[in-house]
Amino acid sequence: MRLAWLIGTVMYVGHLKPAPGTWGSLAAIPLAWLVWLLGGWPLLAIGCVAAFFKGLWATHKIISAGGDHDPSEVVIDELVGQWIALLPVAIGATHAGVPFWALWPGILTAFLAFRLFDIWKPGPVGWADQRGDALGVMLDDVIAGIFAALIVMAGAYLSHG
Numbered sequence: 001m002r003l004a005w006l007i008g009t010v011m012y013v014g015h016l017k018p019a020p021g022t023w024g025s026l027a028a029i030p031l032a033w034l035v036w037l038l039g040g041w042p043l044l045a046i047g048c049v050a051a052f053f054k055g056l057w058a059t060h061k062i063i064s065a066g067g068d069h070d071p072s073e074v075v076i077d078e079l080v081g082q083w084i085a086l087l088p089v090a091i092g093a094t095h096a097g098v099p100f101w102a103l104w105p106g107i108l109t110a111f112l113a114f115r116l117f118d119i120w121k122p123g124p125v126g127w128a129d130q131r132g133d134a135l136g137v138m139l140d141d142v143i144a145g146i147f148a149a150l151i152v153m154a155g156a157y158l159s160h161g
Contacts, residue, residue: 024075028082084145113148
């Protein structure tokens with residue numbers, strides 16, 4: 001169970017108050033940068049998939065043990081969603097041959113858009129959240145991350161043509 005909590009809370013970041021989801025999203029940004037440094041955007045994309053399945057396992061274990069269908073301490077879902085939102089930034093930095101942090105407007109947009117969709121829960125984000133199970137916990141942030149990634153891509157297109 002300890003491993004599930006370590007994964008689910010992203011090394012206990014989920015215990016930070018207030019707004020553990022925001023802390024989880026913030027923690028995901030430098031972790032995405034480290035993954036990008038190690039293997040570029042392809043490793044970040046693989047990391048999204050791996051973190052999703054590890055998060056699904058951990059969230060299922062935590063929910064089964066505690067009864068709460070979406071404990072606020074579980075922020076692995078925010079990490080996955082934030083990484084998805086950051087994928088266009090990672091791809092753009094790689095193609096432009098610039099450091100990840102050079103695209104800070106995209107990073108900021110990814111963070112703000114992801115938090116907006118994660119909190120607001122429009123359409124399919126809300127539908128996934130209402131499932132009331134581990135898949136719903138993970139899936140609502142995946143969808144919010146996809147929406148945020150689309151916003152990042154639109155912003156890049158408007159800025160760079």
